[in-house]
Amino acid sequence: MSYLKNKIINDPIYGFVHIPFESIWKIMEHPYFQRLRRISQLGLSSLVYPGANHNRFHHAIGSMHLMNKSIEILKSKNHNITEEEHEGSLIAILLHDIGHGPFSHALENSIVKNLSHEKISIMFMHKLNVEFNGKLSLAIDIFTRKYKKKFLHQLISSQLDVDRLDYLNRDSFYSGVNEGIINSNRIIEMLNIKENELVIDYKGIYSIEKFIIARKLMYWQVYLHKTVLSAEHTLMHILQRAKHLIGKNNTIYTTPSFKTFLYQKEEITESFFIANDLLEEFALIDDYDILVCMKNWTKENDKVLSILSKTIINRNLLKMIPIKEEEREKELKRIRKVAMHKFNVHEEDVKYLVFSITTKNETYNFNDEEIVFLKKNNNLVKLSDTKNEFSMNRKNAKIIKHYICYPKGCVI
Numbered sequence: 001m002s003y004l005k006n007k008i009i010n011d012p013i014y015g016f017v018h019i020p021f022e023s024i025w026k027i028m029e030h031p032y033f034q035r036l037r038r039i040s041q042l043g044l045s046s047l048v049y050p051g052a053n054h055n056r057f058h059h060a061i062g063s064m065h066l067m068n069k070s071i072e073i074l075k076s077k078n079h080n081i082t083e084e085e086h087e088g089s090l091i092a093i094l095l096h097d098i099g100h101g102p103f104s105h106a107l108e109n110s111i112v113k114n115l116s117h118e119k120i121s122i123m124f125m126h127k128l129n130v131e132f133n134g135k136l137s138l139a140i141d142i143f144t145r146k147y148k149k150k151f152l153h154q155l156i157s158s159q160l161d162v163d164r165l166d167y168l169n170r171d172s173f174y175s176g177v178n179e180g181i182i183n184s185n186r187i188i189e190m191l192n193i194k195e196n197e198l199v200i201d202y203k204g205i206y207s208i209e210k211f212i213i214a215r216k217l218m219y220w221q222v223y224l225h226k227t228v229l230s231a232e233h234t235l236m237h238i239l240q241r242a243k244h245l246i247g248k249n250n251t252i253y254t255t256p257s258f259k260t261f262l263y264q265k266e267e268i269t270e271s272f273f274i275a276n277d278l279l280e281e282f283a284l285i286d287d288y289d290i291l292v293c294m295k296n297w298t299k300e301n302d303k304v305l306s307i308l309s310k311t312i313i314n315r316n317l318l319k320m321i322p323i324k325e326e327e328r329e330k331e332l333k334r335i336r337k338v339a340m341h342k343f344n345v346h347e348e349d350v351k352y353l354v355f356s357i358t359t360k361n362e363t364y365n366f367n368d369e370e371i372v373f374l375k376k377n378n379n380l381v382k383l384s385d386t387k388n389e390f391s392m393n394r395k396n397a398k399i400i401k402h403y404i405c406y407p408k409g410c411v412i
Contacts, residue, residue, distance in 0.1 A: 009061055013170055017065040021087045023135055032124055036060055038286035043103045044231035047315055049175035056097050062170055066162040067093040070155055070188050079193045088138035089152050096156055098124045102290045110239035111261050115270045123279050154198040160371050168214055179217040183207055192374050199374040208371060216363040224359050226320045230405055234318055237352045238308045245302055253296040257284040304352050318405045325402050328356050332404060339410045354406045362398045
């Protein structure tokens with residue numbers, strides 16, 4: 001086992017973050033990981049919250065720090081976690097978001113079809129595992145839930161994981177939305193293991209209540225803020241329009257790195273991605289490729305692509321109105337008719353300018369693996385069964401909203 005001495009990173013949230021293993025430092029220095037410095041954590045949220053310019057690199061380091069603290073706490077409670085498992089868990093959480101594309105989710109919802117960032121993250125892990133002579137094998141098993149100690153995966157991905165503990169405080173800090181602040185130290189101190197599952201000591205119940213409320217508030221105030229949604233869905237439509245134009249044999253500007261994806265005529269599915277070994281090409285694209293493209297597309301001959309690109313570059317964003325689901329299609333047709341006349345575009349083109357958005361925020365999933373508390377009598381109780389201490393309305397746990405996006409001046 002190879003340890004590091006005095007390797008630290010100064011983080012604005014936690015202060016000094018120590019890097020405990022040499023393997024962690026070497027992975028952090030790899031170009032695949034350094035690319036995360038150029039992938040924004042919150043997409044285009046900085047158009048609403050100017051301070052929200054932090055990136056996936058920040059978040060990965062913070063999550064690794066919280067994972068390290070969590071494992072130390074569990075060890076202090078006499079749970080057996082070997083040094084190999086400790087190291088593997090830190091590698092797994094460090095790389096959990098390495099598969100994100102430009103602006104985090106824009107690419108996987110427009111250019112690359114049905115291929116999530118989680119799947120691409122696993123591809124990166126396997127690639128790195130070859131380079132590091134099998135050093136990531138245990139981390140991959142933990143990440144993909146194949147390892148025998150289930151709680152290690154739950155620390156990475158569950159309804160209460162270190163990923164969420166970091167991004168709530170980090171996103172709150174950079175956006176300036178204080179409602180997202182949680183006491184991650186308290187929650188980590190309450191972590192325990194029972195029957196191979198991650199549980200919370202019962203006395204931490206109110207910290208968990210605050211965690212769930214904070215997550216709900218951050219979703220509605222930041223992640224699903226209607227202006228943020230407008231910008232991010234506009235970006236997806238920009239990429240879809242660019243792809244459409246190229247499919248019609250038009251030539252438009254692109255950076256060399258992005259050309260492989262934009263000019264690919266076949267649909268880029270998971271099987272196509274793997275068969276054509278596009279991982280290396282994917283590792284070369286980041287937010288800057290998309291920004292440079294959009295800056296150039298503001299001057300494109302195609303009116304739709306130009307209009308949409310200008311909305312992002314000049315922050316003249318599309319407006320959004322809430323709409324009832326049963327009224328959505330009728331109102332879409334009406335607004336599109338106005339937009340067709342205003343911008344002199346065809347019916348098939350106006351769909352890029354006027355479109356609907358449906359958002360869903362699930363505060364807590366009562367059907368998935370629930371957060372479980374460990375009582376002093378050693379009994380386990382699910383969060384949904386703690387009605388005397390913690391009241392949560394199942395009807396309000398999942399909220400769905402519908403909107404219509406349109407350029408200014410199209411609603412009469």
